[in-house]
Amino acid sequence: MTRLRKFYGWGFEGEGMTAAEEEAWLGNFRRLFAVDRFEERRVPSLPDISLPVPRVTPPALLEAICSVGPYERALHSFGKSYPDTVHGLQGNYAAAPDVVTYPRTGSEVAEVIDWAGSLPLSVIPFGGGSSVVGGVDPAPGRGAKGSISLDLSRMNRVLEVDQTSRAARIEGGIFGPALEADLRPHGLTLRHFPQSFEHSTLGGWIATRSGGHYATSRTHIDDFVESLRVVTPRGALETRRLPASGAGPNPASLFIGSEGTLGVITEAWMRLTPRPRRRSSAAVWFADFFQAAAALRTLLQAGLQPANCRILDPEEVRNTASGDGSSALMVLGFEGWDRPLDDLLSRALALAADHGGRAEHAEPGQGAAEKWRTAFIRMPYARERMVPRAIISDTFETAITWERFGSLHAAVTRATLGAIREATGRPGQITCRITHVYPDGPAPYFSFHALGRHGALIEQWQAIKNAASDALIAAGGTITHHHAVGRDHRPWYDKERPDLFGAAFAAAKSALDPGLLFNPGVLTGP
Numbered sequence: 001m002t003r004l005r006k007f008y009g010w011g012f013e014g015e016g017m018t019a020a021e022e023e024a025w026l027g028n029f030r031r032l033f034a035v036d037r038f039e040e041r042r043v044p045s046l047p048d049i050s051l052p053v054p055r056v057t058p059p060a061l062l063e064a065i066c067s068v069g070p071y072e073r074a075l076h077s078f079g080k081s082y083p084d085t086v087h088g089l090q091g092n093y094a095a096a097p098d099v100v101t102y103p104r105t106g107s108e109v110a111e112v113i114d115w116a117g118s119l120p121l122s123v124i125p126f127g128g129g130s131s132v133v134g135g136v137d138p139a140p141g142r143g144a145k146g147s148i149s150l151d152l153s154r155m156n157r158v159l160e161v162d163q164t165s166r167a168a169r170i171e172g173g174i175f176g177p178a179l180e181a182d183l184r185p186h187g188l189t190l191r192h193f194p195q196s197f198e199h200s201t202l203g204g205w206i207a208t209r210s211g212g213h214y215a216t217s218r219t220h221i222d223d224f225v226e227s228l229r230v231v232t233p234r235g236a237l238e239t240r241r242l243p244a245s246g247a248g249p250n251p252a253s254l255f256i257g258s259e260g261t262l263g264v265i266t267e268a269w270m271r272l273t274p275r276p277r278r279r280s281s282a283a284v285w286f287a288d289f290f291q292a293a294a295a296l297r298t299l300l301q302a303g304l305q306p307a308n309c310r311i312l313d314p315e316e317v318r319n320t321a322s323g324d325g326s327s328a329l330m331v332l333g334f335e336g337w338d339r340p341l342d343d344l345l346s347r348a349l350a351l352a353a354d355h356g357g358r359a360e361h362a363e364p365g366q367g368a369a370e371k372w373r374t375a376f377i378r379m380p381y382a383r384e385r386m387v388p389r390a391i392i393s394d395t396f397e398t399a400i401t402w403e404r405f406g407s408l409h410a411a412v413t414r415a416t417l418g419a420i421r422e423a424t425g426r427p428g429q430i431t432c433r434i435t436h437v438y439p440d441g442p443a444p445y446f447s448f449h450a451l452g453r454h455g456a457l458i459e460q461w462q463a464i465k466n467a468a469s470d471a472l473i474a475a476g477g478t479i480t481h482h483h484a485v486g487r488d489h490r491p492w493y494d495k496e497r498p499d500l501f502g503a504a505f506a507a508a509k510s511a512l513d514p515g516l517l518f519n520p521g522v523l524t525g526p
């Protein structure tokens with residue numbers, strides 16, 4: 001039986017938070033905002049939603065792979081950002097794509113692009129639709145007669161496995177679980193696990209330079225891409241399969257992170273590894289977050305490469321029920337194939353102890369690391385239940401070199417809390433964890449929570465987002481370590497990237513997509 005993905009919220013139809021999980025979140029928020037109850041609005045169901053009449057009809061040649069059905073158009077109207085969810089709550093589907101297309105081959109992708117170019121129509125590549133930055137919202141380009149969502153989900157196969165070089169040729173629309181299931185019989189794995197793994201695709205990961213968890217050494221999808229096949233309005237291109245090359249700028253790099261602006265990533269050869277056979281992990285407590293950060297830096301600079309290494313500030317610990325909120329937590333894990341890992345873990349624990357870290361001794365299954373992991377996996381289901389209660393709860397992330405981490409953390413915390421108070425008239429919360437880390441700096445991940453007002457949620461969210469993003473950029477960070485740019489991060493991306501680079505990228509786009517059909521407003525253009 002085919003399971004349908006929800007057009008509002010996270011996951012498949014029928015999935016969501018349990019009553020106990022919901023009560024735990026609400027209990028936290030009641031305490032935080034000092035309120036007894038929340039004003040809850042009803043989420044429109046599909047029959048309640050009025051979608052605009054499609055402005056175009058697919059040609060007979062493409063009819064078999066097109067849909068103008070309400071469910072398909074609603075599903076492709078938004079990604080999973082905070083404003084997307086508010087629009088969903090408000091039943092605001094005015095920007096729904098006119099047509100959703102489901103090509104099955106690279107040739108069909110080219111046919112869809114030809115049709116779009118003939119009218120013209122904007123083309124929005126759509127993988128899992130898990131974008132949190134407005135990357136899949138069908139914004140029509142200048143002069144476009146409408147927009148189509150180009151859904152890759154029917155291009156979902158592992159086509160070839162090369163055991164000798166340990167790589168596989170894989171179609172861009174495959175979702176995380178199917179990809180790993182298809183590699184399993186070969187004893188291989190990509191081992192790239194974004195939190196959105198279950199509902200995002202290989203093509204989407206490559207297009208957004210996604211960051212995996214369990215991946216301190218190989219974090220971004222970039223590290224796994226051996227070669228790419230891309231279909232653009234000017235034709236298809238394929239980069240050469242090589243372990244490495246010094247021949248000028250890397251052609252694949254132009255498309256890794258291109259966020260659907262240059263064409264469609266239809267296939268990639270991906271580097272694989274054998275499935276890990278050994279694991280060793282621990283939880284370590286610290287008196288405060290900055291002590292934990294110092295330990296983290298020492299670990300990475302000592303050349304240890306734990307598969308998983310993250311730290312949580314005390315409030316993040318309390319919010320995720322991993323502890324009582326009096327200490328910061330480090331979750332540490334090593335993975336490997338042949339040799340025992342205990343010596344690596346012992347060395348890491350010794351270095352952590354030098355910074356005051358106390359290793360936890362817990363019953364199996366009862367430790368802080370397991371509690372954190374459960375909360376982490378269940379977290380994505382919260383937003384769809386909190387937005388109807390006017391709760392503004394979102395995350396943003398960055399990366400910064402170590403010597404500026406403290407000042408960035410202080411500036412971002414101050415700016416965000418100030419903006420929450422100004423926008424909502426009451427205090428809120430910001431928490432921080434470090435989910436990815438490098439020898440020269442961490443990638444801090446912030447969550448903020450505020451109580452908004454129905455009717456003003458997007459404006460209030462935007463005011464907080466602006467203040468936080470301004471502070472990130474002013475403190476020297478990047479607007480995103482792994483969430484991508486999309487439309488939501490565009491103003492700060494334009495500040496971060498050099499102007500000449502912006503001009504060069506715009507020229508590359510004009511060369512590949514002269515009609516400017518692809519994903520208007522993302523990365524470049526008006």
Ligand SMILES: Cc1cc2nc3c(=O)[nH]c(=O)nc-3n(C[C@H](O)[C@H](O)[C@H](O)COP(=O)(O)OP(=O)(O)OC[C@H]3O[C@@H](n4cnc5c(N)ncnc54)[C@H](O)[C@@H]3O)c2cc1C
Binds near residue numbers: 172195202213380
């Ligand atoms: C709950 C949650 C947790 C998340 N956790 C992580 C995380 O841990 N790490 C992380 O990096 N991100 C995370 N994200 C963000 C998101 O999942 C990533 O950006 C992911 O890579 C998007 O993949 P997707 O298949 O859903 O792409 P989509 O959201 O469908 O598309 C993203 C962008 O890529 C373009 N695109 C998609 N497919 C293609 C293609 N084949 N060719 C060309 N362009 C294409 C789209 O046009 C769009 O601009 C999370 C999001 C959510 C909602």
